[in-house]
Amino acid sequence: MxxxxxxxxxxxxxxxxxxxxxxxxxxxxxxxxxxxxxxxxxxxxxxxxxxxxxxxxxxxxxxxxxxxxxxxxxxxxxxxxxxxxxxxxxxxxxxxxxxxxxxxxxxxxxxxxxxxxxxxxxxxxxxxxxxxxxxxxxxxxxxxxxxxxxxxxxxxxxxxxxxxxxxxxxxxxxxxxxxxxVDTRLFSPLRRSRQLRTRWGVGDEHLVVLHVGRLAPEKDPALVRAAFRAIRQLRPDARLVWVGDGPLRADLQRADEGKGDAGERFVGIQRGEDLAMHYASADLFLFPSLSETFGNVVLEAMASALPIVAYDIGAAGEHLKDRGAASVVSEADGPEAFIAAARALALQQETRRRFAANACDIAQELAxxxxxxxxxxxxxxxxxxxxxxxxxxxxx
The missing domain is CATH 3.40.50.2000 (Glycogen Phosphorylase B;)
Structure with a gap:
């Protein structure tokens, strides 16, 4: 007008x-x-x-x-x-x-x-x-x-x-x-921080698995943990970083503390450049929610050049499926397939690099x-x- x-x-x-x-x-x-x-x-x-x-x-x-x-x-x-x-x-x-x-x-x-x-x-x-x-x-x-x-x-x-x-x-x-x-100026692989990884207790050779989102039943954090523990059987050096808060955080932390060195860190809610730095400093993003209409965090992970494991709904189904940019799991195949995809990607460094680059390119189309x-x-x-x-x- x-x-x-x-x-x-x-x-x-x-x-x-x-x-x-x-x-x-x-x-x-x-x-x-x-x-x-x-x-x-x-x-x-x-x-x-x-x-x-x-x-x-x-x-x-x-x-x-x-x-x-x-x-x-x-x-x-x-x-x-x-x-x-x-x-x-x-x-x-x-x-x-x-x-x-x-x-x-x-x-x-x-x-x-x-x-x-x-x-x-x-x-x-x-x-x-x-x-x-x-x-x-x-x-x-x-x-x-x-x-x-x-x-x-x-x-x-x-x-x-x-x-x-x-x-x-x-x-x-x-x-x-x-x-x-997605804000492709804020979320970028250029924000990767060795200093932040040092705070997490990891070096360049370690694998950092990331989850960003509300720690609530509808986000299925239990499947994040199950997939991470399966990864850690193959990669004992792996670490899991939880970004976010919610009603399940206390229970998740108690269960983690009861396992001794379970390799998990809870960093709470992150905003702005701090959040972008957390994405870019990780190596693998897990998003198992089936309750999403979209999943904004998937786009943020894409723009940060993170390889992703997610179900074929929302952002992953729309932008990543069949484009060689993520491990997109059929909802019908269930949690076992999600865990298997996470385990496989944890071992495949070249595949992770390819997925990360392709996902980042796709994110540029979604500014x-x-x-x-x-x-x-x-x-x-x-x-x-x-x-x-x-x-x-x-x-x-």
Missing amino acids: EHGMSIAIVTETYPPELNGVALTVERAVRYLRERGHRVGVVRPRQSSDKGHDHGQEDAMLVHGLPLPRYPGLQFGLPALLRLLARWREDRPDVVHIVTEGPLGWSALAAARQLDIPVTTDYRTHFQKYSGYYRLGPLAGIISAALRAFHNHSDVTFVPTRALADEMAQIGYRKLACVGRG WPLILGRFEAQLAAFATRQSSIGHVATAA
Whole structure:
């Protein structure tokens, strides 16, 4: 649009919270503002907001409640009347909803009532998460609610073509694949640090296995450990570095300490250049999660020139499978195949080097400006149409 768009972005999570969704949304907001668009952020007020200015520019903060099993995070309470009043007074050209919580439902209802085009993101398999938190009987209800939510929007953005196909088969309509990006200036093999490896107690000849992510059941850290112990039978010099925190960290550390010299190090949450240095200073990346819609950490590992073992879903399935850039394991083959792939790659130095170089090259094609440019173009297309756009077929 000639003079820029007015965009309302609604999200349950945003910095100073630290997770993949929050950081990705902040990057999109910053990009859109730099492109001359006016972006308002609607999100829950967090206790950590004090002293931070993240998202305070043109922000609407709503009340929230603690999110179970995710300390420090909240979900936004319904805010239909506030949103109606705000958007009647200052009508956005398009509303983009990142998360499907009560706040997201309120935003969807308000946008529909005011006849404002509304787009949504599909980022989390909440119905799959239910099985990890003893809520399996609710999976069907959660799945139906998510489908209803997204089908009431004008388009749902998904990160991979495979996910778009999977969702279409179970009744999702109006899907568009815009992908995800990676900061190739931040995540780079040039950040490899001998000093950091020395702190880990390893030299150039040692093998460092890395896992980055939330230490929670849905990420399957038990399989990371099983694969590492299988590697260590062949490579006693191997070390495992855990980057991240979560509800399973204490149990994982206790189990590690009980094994004597188990070769594991827990370094907690890392950010920015420190995180990039951890990626680049490792030698092998394990990512066994089956609950991901994408897996941003896979792109970060790729850009850091790390050989990767992962299942054929999300980023690995979209960008690495059949491209000679990783050991991508079929989900149907299960944990045994994942462990076998990790063991094999630990012994194959030349294969690791080839995978690392190819993955790094592929990551250069996924720099954020290209991905966010697609996102901007999609928003612009919907902002210039009437809400009857729901009748227009969407390219998936």
